[in-house]
Amino acid sequence: MLQVQDIKKTFFPKTVNEKRALMGVDLNLADGDFVTVIGSNGAGKSTLLNAVSGKMPIDTGDILINGKSVRRMPDYRRAKYIGRVFQDPMAGTAPDLSIEQNLALALRRGQSRGLGLGITPARRELFREELQSLDLGLEKRMTSKVGLLSGGQRQALSLLMAGFTKPAILLLDEHTAALDPTRAAHVTELTRRIVDSEKLTTLMVTHNMHQAIDLGNRLIMMHEGRIIYEVAGDAKANTTVDELLARFAAIKGAVVDDKTMLS
Numbered sequence: 465m466l467q468v469q470d471i472k473k474t475f476f477p478k479t480v481n482e483k484r485a486l487m488g489v490d491l492n493l494a495d496g497d498f499v500t501v502i503g504s505n506g507a508g509k510s511t512l513l514n515a516v517s518g519k520m521p522i523d524t525g526d527i528l529i530n531g532k533s534v535r536r537m538p539d540y541r542r543a544k545y546i547g548r549v550f551q552d553p554m555a556g557t558a559p560d561l562s563i564e565q566n567l568a569l570a571l572r573r574g575q576s577r578g579l580g581l582g583i584t585p586a587r588r589e590l591f592r593e594e595l596q597s598l599d600l601g602l603e604k605r606m607t608s609k610v611g612l613l614s615g616g617q618r619q620a621l622s623l624l625m626a627g628f629t630k631p632a633i634l635l636l637d638e639h640t641a642a643l644d645p646t647r648a649a650h651v652t653e654l655t656r657r658i659v660d661s662e663k664l665t666t667l668m669v670t671h672n673m674h675q676a677i678d679l680g681n682r683l684i685m686m687h688e689g690r691i692i693y694e695v696a697g698d699a700k701a702n703t704t705v706d707e708l709l710a711r712f713a714a715i716k717g718a719v720v721d722d723k724t725m726l727s
């Protein structure tokens with residue numbers, strides 16, 4: 465489904481500010497894999513997601529989706545295969561459009577621009593059903609502007625929009641980090657439900673180790689541009705935050721950031 469083959473990325477090469485963000489990352493996701501990604505600050509987690517989404521070109525290596533290289537495919541064309549939710553609740557939705565207009569836009573993802581939004585009665589009914597599944601009452605506010613929603617509501621809507629066209633890959637980049645604990649817990653549960661019900665192949669960056677253990681079937685740990693540890697299946701389900709912290713501690717020079725320590 466997703467093959468990341470020995471990708472490398474250096475920012476500001478051959479300058480005093482040179483930063484080797486990805487130093488040869490290999491990762492294969494089978495259909496339906498849900499991989500959580502943890503790591504120290506600056507480990508390359510967001511850069512990995514940016515490389516997969518096409519937001520940032522890589523220097524070497526290749527990225528295949530459904531067996532086809534997307535390395536040279538611009539991000540707007542990759543959007544057909546990829547759903548993404550960012551940390552910032554304001555990033556995934558258009559504030560001046562209504563809830564139903566945002567959903568219609570999401571349905572159109574990856575298609576050519578210039579088409580109308582096409583909110584037919586049948587689509588409106590589909591949106592209503594999808595919104596009901598969020599348990600936030602948004603199905604009663606479908607013509608309200610998204611800018612009026614709370615951060616948690618917007619993030620839940622972003623997740624729904626990213627998932628409901630069944631993208632080949634769902635990328636979640638610390639998508640609960642900016643929410644208060646109650647809303648973060650709700651969006652975490654929605655993530656589990658949406659990924660499970662649609663069987664989405666998912667790559668999720670998180671600083672919350674409990675969440676990284678709790679969600680998904682595989683966990684990878686990154687440090688200084690490389691994947692340094694992976695655990696899957698029952699071994700992952702039975703791992704503990706203390707064990708993961710001990711692994712960080714075992715890496716010379718790896719400092720777990722405050723956010724992760726608190727989670």
Ligand SMILES: Nc1ncnc2c1ncn2[C@@H]1O[C@H](COP(=O)(O)OP(=O)(O)OP(=O)(O)O)[C@@H](O)[C@H]1O
Pocket residue numbers: 475476483484485503504505506507508509510511512
């Ligand atoms: N656009 C950019 N220009 C220059 N350097 C960048 C850019 N994006 C990332 N970097 C650098 O690349 C390294 C990896 O960054 P990245 O954001 O991928 O790390 P991360 O693991 O997501 O970190 P964090 O957990 O702190 O968000 C860092 O040293 C960062 O400063």
